[in-house]
Amino acid sequence: MIDWLKANKLYVAGGIIIGIVFIYFLIDPLEDQSNMFEDEEEWLDDEENVLKGNVEDEAEVVMKVIVDVKGAVRKPGVYEAESDERVIDMINKAGGLTETADEAKINFAIRVEDEMVIYVPEVGEEMEQVEGTVTAAGSTEQADGKININTADESQLQTLPGIGPAKAAAIIEFRDKSGPFKAIEDLKMISGIGEKSFEKLQDSIKVK
Structure with a gap:
């Protein structure tokens, strides 16, 4: 047996190497698959945290x-x-x-x-x-004579210079969806109210 191994040592060594390579490629895909599942779990956890964060941010509004x-x-x-x-x-x-x-x-x-x-x-x-x-x-017109754009109804908004029914309705729709105006300058976010229109309004309006 020993003589046979010595005579065929190159074949034996080659067989051992092939066996090791075969075992390596058999085990490696299983490890990669395990890592893939771990990465997927981490991704799902991250997504869940993001969704929770969005809900919390929305609640803080x-x-x-x-x-x-x-x-x-x-x-x-x-x-x-x-x-x-x-x-x-x-x-x-x-x-x-x-x-x-x-x-x-x-x-x-x-x-x-x-x-x-x-x-x-x-x-x-x-x-x-x-x-x-x-x-x-x-x-919503107080002692200072200004209109509160956060509380005025359509008829009151239409008393402002350059504000007709369409713009008055747009102002009310905007604050209903986005919440109260924080500053009078926010009125420029309404379509049709640009810098020139705002200049005519700024002395007649307030947010508190």
């Missing part, structure tokens, strides 16, 4: 604001609200209207904003315009 509800409501007081809530929501939080409340003088649809005062007058009550009270008579 809604901010908390503080609103003072006064007048003919059952539970006057200071209430916390979310920035996408309306006057009607705050009146409900305050227990609803009293029997003497003058509903005709309230714009229930106005979106609330921080430090807003909601004053509900009684029937027959004569009201003087109070700075910061933007919903008492459905009006």
Whole structure:
């Protein structure tokens, strides 16, 4: 046997090498496949984290604001609200209207904003315009004579220079989808309101 191995050592060595190579290529694809599954799991985990992050970012868009509800409501007081809530929501939080409340003088649809005062007058009550009270008579024009573009309805927006029905509707649609304007300059994001149009508006508008 030993003599045979010596005589055929080249063949034996070649057979061993071929066997090692065969075993290597048999095992290597299995390792690659295992790594592929691990990479896929990591990719799925990353995608899940991204999706969770998007949900969290979207949730952070809604901010908390503080609103003072006064007048003919059952539970006057200071209430916390979310920035996408309306006057009607705050009146409900305050227990609803009293029997003497003058509903005709309230714009229930106005979106609330921080430090807003909601004053509900009684029937027959004569009201003087109070700075910061933007919903008492459905009006957003205050003592400074400016229109709040975050709370004005279409008819009020159309009192502004160069704002017709189409642009007024576009302003309301924009703030409903994107939230309140943060600065008066944001009005230029509305189609049809360029730099020249804004110059005519800037002294007549505000966002708070």
